[in-house]
Amino acid sequence: MPRQFRAIAFAASTADEAQIASQELSARYENVSAEEADVIVALGGDGFVLQMLHATMNSGKLVYGMNRGSVGFLMNEYSIENLLERIAHAVENSIHPxxxxxxxxxxxxxxxxxxxxxxxxxxxxxxxxxxxxxxxxxxxxxxxxxxxxxxxxxxxxxxxxxxxxxxxxxxxxxxxxxxxxxxxxxxxxxxxxxxxxxxxxxxxxxxxxxxxxxxxxxxxxxxxxxxxxxAKDHTAWLLSDPDHSWSDRILAEQFLD
Structure with a gap:
């Protein structure tokens, strides 16, 4: 069943690519403040999405990352198209730090x-x-x-x-x-x-x-x-696209040359 959510907020790292992506997405989709949103779309690299996971710890907010950084192992592929549909069908990963x-x-x-x-x-x-x-x-x-x-x-x-x-x-x-x-x-x-x-x-x-x-x-x-x-009493939530889930990525890493 598709996920129900009310509003999204865009958060971008200081990298030029991330800032440009934030402007592009904000022009296409409604963008509210982080306090009002139930989904945070994080634009940057792995380090930035980790910052967002720490910032949203125990808030119930979901973090959906799109890669505008270097490595991007924790991130989904960047695309301006169909963002709301991707979030609605993304896989939830709960993280206890x-x-x-x-x-x-x-x-x-x-x-x-x-x-x-x-x-x-x-x-x-x-x-x-x-x-x-x-x-x-x-x-x-x-x-x-x-x-x-x-x-x-x-x-x-x-x-x-x-x-x-x-x-x-x-x-x-x-x-x-x-x-x-x-x-x-x-x-x-x-x-x-x-x-x-x-x-x-x-x-x-x-x-x-x-x-x-x-x-x-x-x-x-x-x-x-x-x-x-x-810390069982602390939880952060990360969303990943179902065709490239975080769990699948970790499994695939074990079979790389």
Missing amino acids: LKMETEDEHGDIRVELAINEVALFRQSYQTAKLRVLVDGRQRLAELICDGVLLSTPAGSTAYNFSAHGPILPLEAPLMALTPISAFRPRRWRGALLPERVRVEIEVLEPRKRPVNAVADNKEVKSVVRVKVEQ
Whole structure:
């Protein structure tokens, strides 16, 4: 059954292509404010649609992206034609982000959400030295590396894949824990974890080997402890064309050369 919706709003990145597309679409279709709309048409690249998903978290608004950026993995093909029909028949993807809770060297606590991944990086020329616990049980007493990341299925084709982590089907109730340039243990290539678990990472020797933590594009410097778990009480909604659904795109990525 076609989706019922009242109004759409166009949101565009600062890229020239996105701005021009916004003008073209606004001339063809009624465009209301984001507050009044129940569908946000995001024009830009993957980074911009992630911003829109964060901005609409728990609002009930649907985000329909059209690619006016570079990669556009999360985006639908851009076309000025039949936009309302495409939105009406699009597939809904619900996304529960990760919640990152950090403690820094001053004891300050900060909480951020990540739709793609939470990543820890060494801050200096020294490698990071980390201790990894899952649901309070130590799994790695010492991981020496450039960093480590915990990815959702939605983010598994992004930085996680570049770090040689596995691609996860969108429907998989899993998270990927992937090291970045691991030195010790040499043979550890990461782990697949149930989405229900809490991962805690302690920074060993934080003064000598400072580490930053990043939830999507939110960075916290000089962390000493990071806790990550799925935020079940937060939901964002992304729409994808049925002939090129997000789930199909993730599956197809596993069969590329």
